[in-house]
Amino acid sequence: MLKAFRITAILEGISYLALFGVTMPLKYWAEIPEPNKWVGYAHGFLFIAFILLSIIVCYNKKWGFKRLAIFGIASLLPFATFYVEEKYLR
Numbered sequence: 001m002l003k004a005f006r007i008t009a010i011l012e013g014i015s016y017l018a019l020f021g022v023t024m025p026l027k028y029w030a031e032i033p034e035p036n037k038w039v040g041y042a043h044g045f046l047f048i049a050f051i052l053l054s055i056i057v058c059y060n061k062k063w064g065f066k067r068l069a070i071f072g073i074a075s076l077l078p079f080a081t082f083y084v085e086e087k088y089l090r
Contacts (some may be wrong), residue, residue: 001060005053006089012050013081015043020078050075 023036054071057063067088074080 001053001057002089004056005050006051006085008046008049009081009085009089013045013077013085014048014065014077015039015046016081019043047075050081 019036019039023039026032027036051072054068054075058068060072070088071084074084
């Protein structure tokens with residue numbers, strides 16, 4: 001389960017950066033909205049998977065609420081899921 005959580009953390013971070021760094025500029029500056037829609041769907045799925053897996057892993061490993069809160073905050077900040085994967089999940 002931890003390996004799936006690590007992979008999801010990395011993919012969620014990549015999708016977040018792709019959404020805000022690539023597809024949103026395409027949508028608003030180049031008027032190409034299609035990539036934003038599909039990357040947005042992928043990011044939404046990965047975000048929900050990250051949150052659910054963080055709850056499951058914290059429960060199974062008996063990690064406290066503090067670590068769960070760190071994971072939740074990390075899901076909202078750019079590059080933070082990479083930090084979480086490196087510091088807490090290795």
